[in-house]
Amino acid sequence: MSSRSELVARDLRAVWHPFTQHAQWPADDPLVIDRGSGVYLYDTDGRRYLDGVSSLWVTVHGHGEPAINDAIRAQLDRLEHSTFLGLTHEPGIRLAEELLRVAPAGLSRVFFAGDGSSAAEAAIKMAYQAALQRGRDRPLYLHVAEGYHGDTLGAVSLGGVELFHATYRPLLIETRIVGSPGVLGVGQTRAERANEVLAEMRAVLSREGERVCAVVVEPMVQAAGGMLTHDASFLVGVRALCDESGAAMLVDEVATGVGATGTWFGVDHAGVVPDLMVVGKRLTGGALPLSAVLARESVYDAFLGTPLSGRTFFHGHTYTANPLSCAAALANLALMHERGTVARAGVVGERLGAALASAAAYDGVAEIRRLGTMTGIEVHPVGQRTGFEVCRAARRRGVLIRPLGDVVVLMPPLGISDSELDELARVVDASIREVVQ
Ligand SMILES: Cc1ncc(COP(=O)(O)O)c(C=O)c1O
Structure with missing residues (x-):
């Protein structure tokens, strides 16, 4: 095998790493x-x-993890990949069923993607198209400062981490942003801060609610914003505002979901059921990329129509619901239940x-x-x-x-x-x- 110094030298000649300043990296002793x-x-x-x-x-x-590796190997011998566009396969079907079993009751449809960003992107488009197909053009999104949903442009539009997102602002879709529920004023409690941000949201929605298709939040913890935690009452309040205004509640559980906060999903801390929920990260136990959007039946219904109606969700990725990833996720979820x-x-x-x-x-x-x-x-x-x-x-x-x-x-x-x-x-x-x- 090549030595570390040789590999580093070759890396420095050929590779460009994510979130890495290459003028500095060689000195950081990779x-x-x-x-x-x-x-x-x-x-x-x-x-x-x-x-x-x-x-x-x-x-x-x-x-x-042997059980996950074995599941991937077994799946590899059967079917390594087949498109999910117009075809289906058992690992994808079973995984959708398993996800719905642990998700908040009321979510009833699973749309697979690859990374967290690609699932966030799908959910962002779903919220807009669902509203449109219910007869309302609502091109705005409401979101919070210090949010992070990935690095594709839709996800960046709903982000609020200046260092990562400011550069791309001229390219982004139109949104309204309010303060972060996790950034407290001096002497303020998290519950007080939650109320303050909810009041900001209410003000935006009372002015422009008719144009807002979704309120987008990371539930309980804004992870990439610096592990900023907020009060569960914030999510209860967002749910109520969405119900009042007709906007979808879109929660990004990519960081929080699948167990990290001590519940299956962040929204479980608040007992809230969103309209759209994005999951990724730990889904496969860490072995392979896989993400998904979980949707309420009412969102899904808005896409039904004849093939020529234009109501189809024209969105998907080549490796969507890759069977190896689905097999890994099934093994992971089974182990999570067992253990x-x-x-x-x-x-x-x-x-x-x-x-x-x-x-x-x-x-x-x-x-x-x-x-x-x-x-x-x-x-x-x-x-x-x-x-x-x-x-x-x-x-x-x-x-x-x-x-x-x-x-x-x-x-x-x-x-x-x-x-x-x-x-x-x-x-x-x-x-x-x-x-x-
Ligand atoms: C809350 C949240 N959403 C989305 C993403 C993007 O996921 P990915 O890096 O898999 O595209 C992340 C990544 O850290 C995240 O924390």
Whole structure:
């Protein structure tokens, strides 16, 4: 096998990485990951790292989970791919049924896509077209600051993270944006902030509600915005505003869904049923890309008509509902039921919170935010790349984590053991002390 230095040199000649400043990256000493097992990744020099962000929030049980790998292999021997446009297959049918079994009651249709962004994009178009086909042209979307729904242009239009999204503003669809329910004023509670943002939303909807086809939110945690948590009452309020105004409630569960917050979906914390729900990330347990939009029957009904009526949802991707991905997702969901993974994620979150409690008192730590396993530790900047420096200190101690600006993000695999979790917390604590204390 090629050496690490040789692979890095070849990478630097040929590859362009996502969310990576290439003028800086060579100096950041790139790691080359060779293999994974359980919660650990191993680099080409054989060094072991605990995967503290579950490979960008996807790994559920661990790397190389045998039951998922076996399911993929078995499916590979039967059917590796067949289009879902006008054809169907059993893994796709079964997965739709399984998703509806765990989704909030009232969601009744599953539309598959590939990545979180592509599912977000589908849901965005569905909301507009459904309204149009019910006789109302509603070209506006209402969304919140610090939101993130992916990097395709529709998803970017509904985003609110300045660093990622500002550049593309001239290209985007028209929206109305209100404040983030997770960014609190001084001395404000999350419930008070929820009410304040709901009032902003109500004002927009009373002016322009007739033109708004969807209100778009990440439920409970705005993940890429910096693990900003909000009160469940916010979602209850959004549901009520949608009911009053006739806008669809479109929730993006790509980060929160499939167990991460200690419930199957973020909206379960509020007991709210959206009209459209986007899922992705952990669906396949972290093995393969797959995402989906779950819709209410009333949305689906708006697309029914004759083949020439133009009411079809003219949208789809070549690898939509790829059978290997569906097989992986089915194996993942079966394991999650068998192992009680969702409840376990709640326990993991509590243990992580307790293990990090002393760090909350450090001068260098502004705030620790957490729901279930989704954790953000906001540090006070002591240089240009404080979050990055904390993550680098953790890497030296054998833990891989990734910052969002000055927020150090932890999102361990849901199946992490107590001792592995304690190792993660111990290393993060020591790394924070090294950099910001
Ligand atoms: C809430 C949310 N929506 C959408 C996406 C985009 O998903 P993907 O990167 O799979 O396109 C992400 C990715 O982090 C996300 O957190």
